[in-house]
Amino acid sequence: MSPRRRDSESTAAARAERRAGLLATAAEVFASRGYAATTVREVADAAGILGGSLYYHFDSKESMVDEILSTFLTDMWAAYDRVLGSGLGARETFQELVTESFRMIDRHRPAVVIYQNESKHLAANPRFGYLQESQRRFRETWLAVLDRGVLDGEFRADLDTGLIYRFIRDTVWLAAGWYRGDGPLSAEEIARQYIAMVLEGILST
Amino acid sequence: MSPRRRDSESTAAARAERRAGLLATAAEVFASRGYAATTVREVADAAGILGGSLYYHFDSKESMVDEILSTFLTDMWAAYDRVLGSGLGARETFQELVTESFRMIDRHRPAVVIYQNESKHLAANPRFGYLQESQRRFRETWLAVLDRGVLDGEFRADLDTGLIYRFIRDTVWLAAGWYRGDGPLSAEEIARQYIAMVLEGILST
Amino acid sequence: MSPRRRDSESTAAARAERRAGLLATAAEVFASRGYAATTVREVADAAGILGGSLYYHFDSKESMVDEILSTFLTDMWAAYDRVLGSGLGARETFQELVTESFRMIDRHRPAVVIYQNESKHLAANPRFGYLQESQRRFRETWLAVLDRGVLDGEFRADLDTGLIYRFIRDTVWLAAGWYRGDGPLSAEEIARQYIAMVLEGILST
Amino acid sequence: MSPRRRDSESTAAARAERRAGLLATAAEVFASRGYAATTVREVADAAGILGGSLYYHFDSKESMVDEILSTFLTDMWAAYDRVLGSGLGARETFQELVTESFRMIDRHRPAVVIYQNESKHLAANPRFGYLQESQRRFRETWLAVLDRGVLDGEFRADLDTGLIYRFIRDTVWLAAGWYRGDGPLSAEEIARQYIAMVLEGILST
DNA sequence: CATGAATGAGTGTTCATTCAT
DNA sequence: AATGAATGAACACTCATTCAT
Structure with missing residues (x-):
């Protein structure tokens, strides 16, 4: 050198x-x-x-968000792909994806907030076409997990998976709005509670 | 006359x-x-x-949002107060509040979307002080329902009610972002599915 | 009829x-x-x-000021012409013109204030050409009185009449800014004091 | 350095x-x-x-006038204070204040015109509170000079000093409306003529 | 005579962006 | 790398004016 x-x-x-x-x-x-x-x-x-x-x-204000969002999404899909490629069952895949999502919030909190708040408006701009692509893939991924879970008998048969998918998507990312890395709960702990709620419900048994 | x-x-x-x-x-x-x-x-x-x-x-652009949001919140609290004043148990109160929330989305969809997206920024303006007040009361109301459910043995004892509250709040209002009044699902049907998910979980039993 | x-x-x-x-x-x-x-x-x-x-x-906002100002000026010139046509000497003409001016302020106070404050800007508009014409005639009239007074030996020979004219013009109309019809001083009383000051000065003799 | x-x-x-x-x-x-x-x-x-x-x-159009007017007033009061602090008699103080005023017109002509035309309306705005304060002090200063002159026997005893003050104030500042620095008369020359008129009158003796 | 709703040009101000230094 | 001055399009808002009723 x-x-x-x-x-x-x-x-x-x-x-x-x-x-x-x-x-x-x-x-x-x-x-x-x-x-x-x-x-x-x-x-x-x-x-x-x-x-x-x-x-x-x-180059511009726009190119700043662009870089912020695409960096985050690249990182997220790398993590998701790792989970999806590890041959887990529906329930375990569910748990791992949720956990990775909360880890993303931990690592990219501002980016997730921006993604949540602005991506709908930004997506109208061709430059941000990858946002729509990412959302499409996100939906596809989650629906596949939920549908397979129903098929395998792990999830309840009467689920409207399209509806459940939306609820999950909304809650997971919105947590970025209130999560504090320095708060009492770690990303893993929050994920555990969330998974328990969604899998088993909040009723006592 | x-x-x-x-x-x-x-x-x-x-x-x-x-x-x-x-x-x-x-x-x-x-x-x-x-x-x-x-x-x-x-x-x-x-x-x-x-x-x-x-x-x-x-008077101004601001006074338009103001009127939009305060009309919605007034209507919402009237419905909530009706439920809260009817002497139901924690579980039934939970179900009714969720149902009323989805009815609000049905009737005030654009207002709910605005409330969800903008209230954090608007609340900095003294004119919108009622937004903070409403959020405070909202949190108080839901926490009371969840805590009572735990106390009465209806809800699981190991819940972090503060965390569950946040998840519920986020999902309920975010549904305004995708709900279509003319779609296949009525507000009540969506509420039923949501309640089933949160109360009983998505696992098959 | x-x-x-x-x-x-x-x-x-x-x-x-x-x-x-x-x-x-x-x-x-x-x-x-x-x-x-x-x-x-x-x-x-x-x-x-x-x-x-x-x-x-x-017809317009402009036509309102137009009518206000032209009514006032018509009235004023009628009074001035009466004085100028009565064959008085320079000193008496001076006294009478000043007195009439203060009477105008008494009768047309708002119009005089508008005339004082706005005529410079309005005069740029061809519609208000009569303002310039009136000012020209006003100057001519007063200079004639002052010059004749000097010529007749009634006024001091070393006066710069152009300068004195300006001082007089300014003070006379500006009085409209503070004169109150219901105050302790009548228009004639104010005129008397003003005439005394200008004619004899404020020094004790 | x-x-x-x-x-x-x-x-x-x-x-x-x-x-x-x-x-x-x-x-x-x-x-x-x-x-x-x-x-x-x-x-x-x-x-x-x-x-x-x-x-x-x-910051704004308003802040421009603000700076224009306050710069002028600061300069004016510095000059006035110099005169008032030099222990002159009433008549000489009168002469010096008038002379300084015309010098101000010479140096700050546009600012004086703005002051004359707009200060009444601007003063309604709290930001321009100093205008009212300045006017109060101005009146106080001139009345003191006139009253002392009457007391000392330099000025005529029958003066209505409040009235004379108004006349002087109006004429002095209004001169800014027609004064040209490049005209035939210097500020000092105009001041001399004005002082002569007010002190001794325009009558021949 | 007056109303109420609308027009459209213009106002003070903001802001992403450019560029010589 | 960063500054400081400027650009120019756009914005929220104002206001004289019009006109059907």
């Missing part, structure tokens, strides 16, 4: 690190104020620079 | 009807595009008038 | 009276809030009718 | 200079068109930039 190469690598790495830091800041602000309601200046203020300076790092 | 009174009544009624119609239009647009992202001109376009004309009927 | 004519006369008279009443109201509002800053609705509110209703009586 | 300090000083100075230049332009436009009737775009046009660009330098 020549010093020259060393330099260009370290500057490229430094640049990537700066981008990531700025994106983390932006995600936090977008999540708390809402993407549309957040001004570029607010993001810049939070990062300690001037509004115009952000444009050295990013 | 003199003709005079008749006239003033009918014009007052006509005015109220026009307001209500415009508010319904505004609610629809706010719900689908988001309050902040919706321009006054878009609302006016949807109503078939010009932007400025809305200001003959309303 | 036929009853027919009587009717049309009385309605014409009633209409003229209504106009005059509305104009008096408008003048008051224009004077206190400023012409540009006053909305048509404010004038209508003060008159106890709705904004649009004013347009039954007047 | 390090280059660093040099830089930050020169940019801060450049910024202040730009502000001052824009304010001078704004004052000119406000004075000639009237504050309310002037649009922000007109100010910007006069400055050779676009409407929105003004908001990089100023």
Whole structure:
């Protein structure tokens, strides 16, 4: 490795690190104020620079959310695919997917909040076509798990799986709105309680 | 009734009807595009008038959401209070509250969507202080039902009621995002399935 | 006089009276809030009718000021012409013109205030060409009186009459800004004090 | 002085200079068109930039007049206080205050015009409370000078000082409406003539 | 005569974005 | 990398004016 190469690598790495830091800041602000309601200046203020300076790092405000959301979704699908590829039964797959979802909230909380609040509006933009694609796949995945569970006799036969899917999807991601990483409950603990509720119900037996 | 009174009544009624119609239009647009992202001109376009004309009927964009949300909340609390005052046990109260919630979604769908998406940001404005108050009361009400159910032995003793409350709150209102009054499922049918899931779980027994 | 004519006369008279009443109201509002800053609705509110209703009586907001100002100026020039045609000397003419000016303030206070505050801006509009014409004649008249007074030896020979004219013009009309018809001083009393100051100075002798 | 300090000083100075230049332009436009009737775009046009660009330098149209007027008043009171603190008699104080006033017109002509035309309306806004305070002090100052002059026997005993004060106030500031710095008369020359008129009258002796 | 609803041009202001330095 | 000044389109809102009733 020549010093020259060393330099260009370290500057490229430094640049990537700066981008990531700025994106983390932006995600936090977008999540708390809402993407549309957040001004570029607010993001810049939070990062300690001037509004115009952000444009050295990013093409536009839109490209910031874009990167935030796609990073999160890539990570999420990697985790989901790991679960789906491990040959578990419906019930165990259910448990693992829920658990991974809460872990995602733990790791990407601002991104999940943005995803939950803004993806419906953003999806109208062709640039964010992958959001619709991801939602389609998400639905497909969950329905398959639920349907197989019914078929295998693990889940109740009278379930409207389309309906149950919607309830699950909504609750899982909305937890990002109130989850605090520093609170008393770990992501795994929350997942356990949630799984217990959905699998066994809240009635005493 | 003199003709005079008749006239003033009918014009007052006509005015109220026009307001209500415009508010319904505004609610629809706010719900689908988001309050902040919706321009006054878009609302006016949807109503078939010009932007400025809305200001003959309303003071501001803000006063429109205000009226939309407070009308919904007033109606909702009337229904909730009817249930809470009828002396039912925890489990039946739970069922009735959930059912009423889905009926609200049926009757006030756009308002519920707005409430769900925007109330966090709007609540920062003193004018919308009633949103925080309503949320506080909502939480109090549901926690009381859940806690009593645990105490009475109707609900499982190991529930983290604070956590369950959050899950219920999220799912119930988020259903407004996908519910269609003209779809195959009535509000009562959706409520029944939801109640079954939460009370008994999705496992086969 | 036929009853027919009587009717049309009385309605014409009633209409003229209504106009005059509305104009008096408008003048008051224009004077206190400023012409540009006053909305048509404010004038209508003060008159106890709705904004649009004013347009039954007047073509436009502009035509209201127009009528207010031209009525005042017509009255003023009639009084000035009476003085100028009575063959008085420079000093007595001076005294009489000042006295008439203060009487004008007494009778047309709101109009004078509007004239003072707005005529400079209105004069740019061709419709108000008579304002410039009136100002020209006003200057001519006063300069003639001052110059004759100097020539006749009644006024000091070292006066810059152009300068003195401006001072007089400004003070005389500006008095409309603070004069109250119901205050302790009559228009004639104020005129006397003003004349004494300008003619003899404020030094003790 | 390090280059660093040099830089930050020169940019801060450049910024202040730009502000001052824009304010001078704004004052000119406000004075000639009237504050309310002037649009922000007109100010910007006069400055050779676009409407929105003004908001990089100023918070609002209001904050521009605010700065214009308060700068003028601060300067004026500094000059007045210098005169009042120099232990002169009533007559000489009178002469010096008048002279300083005309010098103010010379230096702050547009600001004086705005002050004269708009302060009555602006004073209704709490932000401009200092206008009322300044007017109160102005009146107090002049009345004290006139009253002392009467007491000391320098001014005529039969003066209604309240009335004379109003005349003086009006004329002095209204001169800003016609004074041209490049005209034939200097501020001091105008002051001399004005003082002569008020002190000794215009009658020949 | 007056109302009530609407128009449409224009106002102050915001904000994502650009670019010379 | 970042600044600071500017752009220009868009926004919420205002208001003189119109007109059917």
